[in-house]
Amino acid sequence: MVAKRQQTVSISGNSMSRLDFLESAQNADGAWGYAPGRQSWLEPTCYALLALSARNGRAFASGWERMRAAQLPSGAWPAAPGMREGHWVTALAITLHAAAGVWDEAFRRGVGWLLATTGGERGILVRAAHFLRPSLVEFDSRYGGWPWQPGTSSWVEPTAHTLTALHRAAGHIQDSRLAPRIRMGERMLLDRRCRDGGWNYGNRRVLGVDLPSYPESTALALMALAGNPALDGPAAEVLALEQWQATRSRLARAWLSLCLRRLGAKTEALPALGAGEMDVMTTAIEALVSA
Amino acid sequence: MIHDDHSALQSRDQRERFSRRRLLAGAALLTGCAPAPRLAGPKGRAAVTIVRAASYTADLADILLRGVTACGLVVRGRRILLKPNLVEFDSSTAVNTHAAIVAAAVEVFTKLGASEVRIGEGPGHRRDTIFLAEEAGYRRGVADFDRRFIDLNRDDVAAVDGFADEARFYLPRAALGADVIVSLAKMKTHHWAGATLAMKNFFGLVPGAIYGWPKNRLHYIGIDRAVRELYRLFPRSFAIVDGITGMEGNGPIQGSPRSAGVVVMGGDLVAVDATCCRIMGIDPNRIEYLRLAGMLGHSAAGEIDQRGETLASVQTRFELPAEFRHARLA
Numbered sequence: 001m002v003a004k005r006q007q008t009v010s011i012s013g014n015s016m017s018r019l020d021f022l023e024s025a026q027n028a029d030g031a032w033g034y035a036p037g038r039q040s041w042l043e044p045t046c047y048a049l050l051a052l053s054a055r056n057g058r059a060f061a062s063g064w065e066r067m068r069a070a071q072l073p074s075g076a077w078p079a080a081p082g083m084r085e086g087h088w089v090t091a092l093a094i095t096l097h098a099a100a101g102v103w104d105e106a107f108r109r110g111v112g113w114l115l116a117t118t119g120g121e122r123g124i125l126v127r128a129a130h131f132l133r134p135s136l137v138e139f140d141s142r143y144g145g146w147p148w149q150p151g152t153s154s155w156v157e158p159t160a161h162t163l164t165a166l167h168r169a170a171g172h173i174q175d176s177r178l179a180p181r182i183r184m185g186e187r188m189l190l191d192r193r194c195r196d197g198g199w200n201y202g203n204r205r206v207l208g209v210d211l212p213s214y215p216e217s218t219a220l221a222l223m224a225l226a227g228n229p230a231l232d233g234p235a236a237e238v239l240a241l242e243q244w245q246a247t248r249s250r251l252a253r254a255w256l257s258l259c260l261r262r263l264g265a266k267t268e269a270l271p272a273l274g275a276g277e278m279d280v281m282t283t284a285i286e287a288l289v290s291a
Numbered sequence: 292m293i294h295d296d297h298s299a300l301q302s303r304d305q306r307e308r309f310s311r312r313r314l315l316a317g318a319a320l321l322t323g324c325a326p327a328p329r330l331a332g333p334k335g336r337a338a339v340t341i342v343r344a345a346s347y348t349a350d351l352a353d354i355l356l357r358g359v360t361a362c363g364l365v366v367r368g369r370r371i372l373l374k375p376n377l378v379e380f381d382s383s384t385a386v387n388t389h390a391a392i393v394a395a396a397v398e399v400f401t402k403l404g405a406s407e408v409r410i411g412e413g414p415g416h417r418r419d420t421i422f423l424a425e426e427a428g429y430r431r432g433v434a435d436f437d438r439r440f441i442d443l444n445r446d447d448v449a450a451v452d453g454f455a456d457e458a459r460f461y462l463p464r465a466a467l468g469a470d471v472i473v474s475l476a477k478m479k480t481h482h483w484a485g486a487t488l489a490m491k492n493f494f495g496l497v498p499g500a501i502y503g504w505p506k507n508r509l510h511y512i513g514i515d516r517a518v519r520e521l522y523r524l525f526p527r528s529f530a531i532v533d534g535i536t537g538m539e540g541n542g543p544i545q546g547s548p549r550s551a552g553v554v555v556m557g558g559d560l561v562a563v564d565a566t567c568c569r570i571m572g573i574d575p576n577r578i579e580y581l582r583l584a585g586m587l588g589h590s591a592a593g594e595i596d597q598r599g600e601t602l603a604s605v606q607t608r609f610e611l612p613a614e615f616r617h618a619r620l621a
Contacts, residue, residue, distance in 0.1 A: 200416070
């Protein structure tokens with residue numbers, strides 16, 4: 001499970017592109033860690049592969065092979081190669097298959113797992129508890145999205161990623177569950193929207209207090225809801241731009257840049273990669289902005 | 292290393308599987324359960340030191356050194372993992388362990404001869420941990436912060452067994468490999484747990500890369516039970532609770548700053564948390580995770596050797612969350 005190869009990625013000046021960095025950060029097993037030389041995980045692996053798909057070189061080929069080999073008999077992908085539990089990262093693997101134009105049995109089994117997975121708040125006991133004390137955490141329990149892990153509640157980020165994956169899968173899957181799950185997931189996201197217009201991890205109001213949104217979650221939700229008639233396009237762009245201007249989080253800026261690009265807005269060029277770069281996931285998302 | 296054979300705890304777990312608390316877990320509807328009898332605790336007594344600190348400009352390294360020494364903690368040659376409470380950043384309030392406390396802890400444990408002093412945290416809501424550390428002043432206020440810091444949400448992990456009912460539970464290698472984990476907690480009220488102090492701070496050890504943001508599996512296990520289980524897995528711990536300016540009311544994030552002007556320290560985290568509760572005007576017997584952790588430490592005032600300031604001299608009545616008004620210390 002743990003990649004043995006320890007490596008140091010050395011970037012002299014700004015000479016290394018993001019894709020070069022990603023290739024140099026690949027573990028010996030073909031996957032990527034969150035940082036060079038660290039344990040392989042599926043999340044940074046999927047982002048790195050999405051970014052490197054344009055090059056379609058040896059790094060992509062070996063990474064693709066490792067990613068495919070990690071799929072579980074259930075159709076899900078685990079958080080890390082070798083783990084046995086299905087995980088939300090299955091959504092990223094499906095988006096990656098769609099980006100690569102691979103619509104085979106592995107893809108179909110992955111989509112099937114996503115369609116069979118829903119948030120634990122749909123369970124009778126949690127719904128009963130929520131009915132008794134609705135003001136503790138305010139949400140509409142009719143609308144289930146997707147959890148980080150099976151058996152837990154729906155949250156904004158895994159729901160947004162799964163909606164993105166299912167939208168891309170839609171033309172290649174014949175499954176009567178697909179359209180209703182997409183509709184319900186979108187309603188769940190709209191229900192969890194914060195009063196300030198954005199999204200946080202998934203609680204808009206707790207104990208009668210409105211909670212603030214986060215820029216990274218807002219970007220993901222806006223991308224997942226693109227085209228939904230309940231979301232006004234220009235207003236979404238303004239919101240994303242305002243959050244981009246307000247945040248100093250590199251990850252949030254990467255997601256918001258991608259979101260703005262998908263919304264058709266022009267974005268500033270990303271700064272050059274700094275020396276000593278260690279963040280594989282954020283670098284890969286930034287590379288997707290530049291793609 | 293982390294297997295546990297306390298039969299009393301295991302039988303307690305069996306009972307909890309069928310409790311109302313378990314059924315309601317996951318919706319964070321965890322308050323108002325009937326109190327269970329406190330289990331008999333370990334033998335002996337616990338030492339807890341309270342030191343006054345009027346502000347973050349005080350000589351915090353000296354204050355921490357006095358507390359660590361008074362509690363008899365030996366760190367020479369040991370690998371120390373400092374675990375601050377870094378949750379979200381809001382400049383208008385006091386959500387996080389202050390950077391000056393983290394900086395002082397680095398200085399003290401280095402001075403005491405620790406072979407390694409690292410800092411690790413896995414925030415439960417925000418994914419950009421380095422951004423939070425920057426906003427909270429850690430990167431500019433703590434010596435060598437970037438070299439010392441590990442994002443526990445993304446660290447390499449190993450599976451352990453015996454955590455609640457989980458077949459396998461994954462924890463960061465940085466935590467599993469530390470000789471001593473120092474919980475650099477914040478003195479805060481908590482709207483689901485009553486208070487968040489040294490033990491609850493261990494939620495940040497759980498990797499988001501597996502359990503998400505928030506780490507919702509812990510809510511399904513039950514917040515109180517998960518707090519107890521994490522402390523059971525990491526008994527080689529020490530607590531330094533930042534009560535210089537804590538948080539009252541709707542904590543742990545939306546509450547208001549409340550200055551108690553103290554740092555509370557000790558090697559028995561149950562005793563430290565119970566002492567903090569008494570300082571805040573909370574009855575520790577009404578805090579469920581302290582009751583559940585009765586086998587792991589001392590919460591009764593009569594079993595705690597109080598050093599430094601007396602409790603009475605530093606008591607500061609924190610406003611309690613509405614769900615925990617019943618927990619007010621008489």
